[in-house]
Amino acid sequence: MIHSQFRLASDYAASVALDFIAEVTDQLLPSNEPSDRYFRLMAAVLEHLRADPANVWRAVTYFSLWAVRLSGILPELNVCLGCGAWLSEVLNESGADEIERAWFSRSRTGLVCGGCRQSQGLRDGAELTGFSRLLAESMLRNPIAEVLPAGWPARIAVDLRRFLVQQIETHLERKLATAPVLEAC
Numbered sequence: 001m002i003h004s005q006f007r008l009a010s011d012y013a014a015s016v017a018l019d020f021i022a023e024v025t026d027q028l029l030p031s032n033e034p035s036d037r038y039f040r041l042m043a044a045v046l047e048h049l050r051a052d053p054a055n056v057w058r059a060v061t062y063f064s065l066w067a068v069r070l071s072g073i074l075p076e077l078n079v080c081l082g083c084g085a086w087l088s089e090v091l092n093e094s095g096a097d098e099i100e101r102a103w104f105s106r107s108r109t110g111l112v113c114g115g116c117r118q119s120q121g122l123r124d125g126a127e128l129t130g131f132s133r134l135l136a137e138s139m140l141r142n143p144i145a146e147v148l149p150a151g152w153p154a155r156i157a158v159d160l161r162r163f164l165v166q167q168i169e170t171h172l173e174r175k176l177a178t179a180p181v182l183e184a185c
């Protein structure tokens with residue numbers, strides 16, 4: 001159904017992105033409870049992708065974030081779920097604002113601070129950068145076309161997409177088949 005609106009087959013990444021969006025929607029959306037907000041998200045993301053297949057990484061990142069948010073499984077991005085520490089805009093030793101580093105791992109939902117990561121031995125985890133957390137906040141406040149310039153390179157926000165995919169997979173208790181294919185594009 002999603003593919004029929006498009007002539008993007010020539011663009012491999014955009015085509016895989018459509019597969020990813022279809023799989024996430026299929027898995028997250030309760031079939032007996034259609035959500036207007038979710039369909040509006042889908043329409044905006046698909047329109048953005050159709051406008052220019054080079055928008056693929058912005059489209060997929062925006063979709064993933066909002067799909068997780070609308071499904072009610074987006075964890076707090078500025079609080080350590082281990083100790084409750086604030087992870088954003090803390091004062092460093094020289095009194096300047098800085099963003100506390102934050103980590104995620106497949107074994108748990110949400111983010112933890114460096115101290116909790118160490119004390120809980122979460123060595124398999126990865127960092128969700130301050131840049132990506134600020135980007136996520138911007139995406140939660142703005143329409144898709146207003147989040148940074150078009151034509152993101154694939155490497156932008158790769159940590160954010162990995163984090164979001166892990167939240168989805170933890171919730172579903174299964175892996176998304178299309179996620180590794182997309183990130184290999």
Ligand SMILES: [Zn+2]
Binds near residue numbers: 081083085115117
């Ligand atoms: Zn902590």
